[in-house]
Amino acid sequence: MEAVEPQDGVVRLTVPAALEYVRIVRLTGSGFASRLGFDIEEIENLRVALDELASMAIEVASGGDLEITFFTTDSELRITGKAPIADGVDVGVETLTAQILKAVIDDYELGASDGHVRFSCVTRRPLN
Amino acid sequence: MALSAQERAESRAKFVEFRRTGDRKLRNELIEAHKSLASHLARRYANRGEPFDDLLQVAYLGMLKAVERFDPDRNLEFSTYATVTVEGELKRHFRDKTWSVRVPRRPQELHLRLGNVINDLSQRLARAPRIPEVAAELGVAEEEVLEAMEVGGAYRSSSLDTRAGESNEPTTIERRLGAEDRGFDIAEHRVLLDAVLGDLSERERTIVELRFFQDKTQTEIAEEVGISQMHVSRLLARTLIQMRERLETLDA
Numbered sequence: 370m371e372a373v374e375p376q377d378g379v380v381r382l383t384v385p386a387a388l389e390y391v392r393i394v395r396l397t398g399s400g401f402a403s404r405l406g407f408d409i410e411e412i413e414n415l416r417v418a419l420d421e422l423a424s425m426a427i428e429v430a431s432g433g434d435l436e437i438t439f440f441t442t443d444s445e446l447r448i449t450g451k452a453p454i455a456d457g458v459d460v461g462v463e464t465l466t467a468q469i470l471k472a473v474i475d476d477y478e479l480g481a482s483d484g485h486v487r488f489s490c491v492t493r494r495p496l497n
Numbered sequence: 498m499a500l501s502a503q504e505r506a507e508s509r510a511k512f513v514e515f516r517r518t519g520d521r522k523l524r525n526e527l528i529e530a531h532k533s534l535a536s537h538l539a540r541r542y543a544n545r546g547e548p549f550d551d552l553l554q555v556a557y558l559g560m561l562k563a564v565e566r567f568d569p570d571r572n573l574e575f576s577t578y579a580t581v582t583v584e585g586e587l588k589r590h591f592r593d594k595t596w597s598v599r600v601p602r603r604p605q606e607l608h609l610r611l612g613n614v615i616n617d618l619s620q621r622l623a624r625a626p627r628i629p630e631v632a633a634e635l636g637v638a639e640e641e642v643l644e645a646m647e648v649g650g651a652y653r654s655s656s657l658d659t660r661a662g663e664s665n666e667p668t669t670i671e672r673r674l675g676a677e678d679r680g681f682d683i684a685e686h687r688v689l690l691d692a693v694l695g696d697l698s699e700r701e702r703t704i705v706e707l708r709f710f711q712d713k714t715q716t717e718i719a720e721e722v723g724i725s726q727m728h729v730s731r732l733l734a735r736t737l738i739q740m741r742e743r744l745e746t747l748d749a
Contacts, residue, residue, distance in 0.1 A: 392647060
């Protein structure tokens with residue numbers, strides 16, 4: 370995953386890597402975006418994306434915690450997440466999910482490295 | 498509505514007299530004199546789904562009660578007392594007749610009002626509203642709006658996506674498709690997707706196509722299909738869950 374320098378105002382959220390906590394992830398994400406002045410539709414899009422990515426990460430995670438970081442740069446809102454994953458578990462995005470993600474955010478990644486499933490979710494827009 | 502000092506003194510004298518005699522004619526004059534305040538208050542509650550004439554009736558009834566109960570010996574302006582009484586009557590009317598004015602405590606209730614407010618604001622602002630705007634319109638905190646949006650739906654149903662058993666074997670289609678699918682070939686998977694899309698109602702299919710294949714926004718779809726943005730949002734959430742369910746079956 371490419372290195373992006375976060376600016377001030379980083380929000381970190383740690384929840385158990387279980388699907389019932391996805392709601393809290395969505396809620397935090399929408400709150401963060403609202404603070405940035407996102408409109409209701411942009412927030413709705415972000416919720417969909419977070420729902421997809423967090424759920425997928427949790428599905429392959431080997432328990433433990435899902436750690437999420439919300440931050441902005443000059444030009445984008447970026448959300449990254451990671452959770453522990455067992456060796457050899459496939460991580461991928463199904464067609465429908467890929468189609469959905471493509472429609473709601475500008476860029477995303479989902480993959481495994483260093484014993485963690487990791488995702489990033491990027492919405493580009495002028496922020497400062 | 499502002500009364501001159503003389504009018505106020507006259508009004509006060511009438512109240513004193515009415516309290517002493519209970520004269521109905523005097524009472525009616527007092528109500529008549531404050532009708533415009535009643536209709537002013539009724540107008541505040543207009544456009545919330547109740548006929549204005551009904552609201553006016555309720556407001557006049559409130560004014561009647563105010564006139565009958567007002568104690569001129571207390572150091573209080575009648576207009577202040579009447580406003581509280583009439584508003585109380587109007588609020589009670591809504592509470593009894595509908596829930597639309599009661600301040601919704603639960604996100605579920607708020608969610609029901611969210612759709613209309615978003616539509617109204619979108620038209621007024623000619624763009625999608627922001628959360629603070631929606632919150633101000635609804636008279637609630639921004640957090641409550643965000644909570645209410647959550648009621649609109651998870652896009653996944655956790656029961657369906659929960660891992661079957663403790664096996665490490667990937668069970669859902671997405672895991673089977675594997676990581677290389679980042680650069681997936683739509684044509685190949687389109688067959689599967691078409692099967693799933695085929696199960697949807699025509700409207701659902703149209704909405705999914707517009708949203709995810711033509712990249713239209715929910716607002717654009719709402720206009721095109723002739724339903725509210727909120728409804729599009731709900732339909733999409735429901736449809737996506739259905740499609741997942743179907744994909745799982747096809748894949749099994």
